[in-house]
Amino acid sequence: MKKIYTGKTKDxxxxxxxxxxxxxxxxxxxxxxxxxxGENSVGLTIDGVGDVNLRMSKYxxxxxxxxxxxxxxxxxxxxxxxMEVLPAKVFGQGLEVICRHKAVGSFIRxxxxxxxxxxxxxxxxxxxxxxxxxxDPLVTKEGLVVLGVMTDKQYDDIAEMTRKITKVVADDLLDxxxxxxxxxxxxxxxxxxxxxxxxxxxxxxxxxxKDGEYIDPMTLSKLFFAK
Numbered sequence: 151m152k153k154i155y156t157g158k159t160k161d162x163x164x165x166x167x168x169x170x171x172x173x174x175x176x177x178x179x180x181x182x183x184x185x186x187x188g189e190n191s192v193g194l195t196i197d198g199v200g201d202v203n204l205r206m207s208k209y210x211x212x213x214x215x216x217x218x219x220x221x222x223x224x225x226x227x228x229x230x231x232x233m234e235v236l237p238a239k240v241f242g243q244g245l246e247v248i249c250r251h252k253a254v255g256s257f258i259r260x261x262x263x264x265x266x267x268x269x270x271x272x273x274x275x276x277x278x279x280x281x282x283x284x285x286d287p288l289v290t291k292e293g294l295v296v297l298g299v300m301t302d303k304q305y306d307d308i309a310e311m312t313r314k315i316t317k318v319v320a321d322d323l324l325d326x327x328x329x330x331x332x333x334x335x336x337x338x339x340x341x342x343x344x345x346x347x348x349x350x351x352x353x354x355x356x357x358x359x360k361d362g363e364y365i366d367p368m369t370l371s372k373l374f375f376a377k
Contacts, residue, residue: 174200174231202371203352210351221347238338242299244280249316252331273313307345331357
């Protein structure tokens with residue numbers, strides 16, 4: 151296999167059949183040794199987090215397939231912590247899409263003068279460019295269209311899909327007594343321009359609370375898969 155990208159939490163390889171293989175790692179985004187899905191650099195390593203992130207991604211991707219939501223998922227191999235996916239082009243040089251149910255994290259850091267921490271948000275969707283040096287700057291719909299990163303329709307499709315996927319995840323978590331505060335996704339597009347969910351859906355990309363207390367990624371995964 152040919153390695154085509156080394157990421158913060160996954161390495162990416164090209165497969166002979168034209169698909170792509172994602173190798174999940176135990177690195178997490180954060181700062182000063184504290185996990186934060188909103189941070190743009192690796193802040194800590196948690197043994198086994200790659201495995202549980204893959205397990206959760208497999209679970210949700212297969213659930214979204216049943217719901218008819220387009221993703222890049224093909225199959226997962228839990229033994230070697232890899233996931234085979236369809237090739238997809240990213241928007242621009244990479245874009246992150248965040249859906250927020252609560253005002254926490256970078257949202258409250260930016261807008262704390264206007265809203266209380268923990269206040270409810272109506273499945274608020276925002277997009278940021280993946281750029282570590284510039285702190286993942288926010289970008290508006292008009293900005294994305296003017297810059298030629300995506301079309302109006304692609305933006306609207308992403309926003310609609312983001313809310314649908316977030317509801318699937320949030321409802322599942324709520325059934326287990328867990329409350330989703332926010333979640334981060336990545337999207338790409340197929341050769342015909344149609345939008346698809348890419349990357350992962352895992353505890354390392356979401357902020358979840360139980361009884362008002364934040365749940366770290368490993369504990370979240372254990373609670374999620376507890377029988």
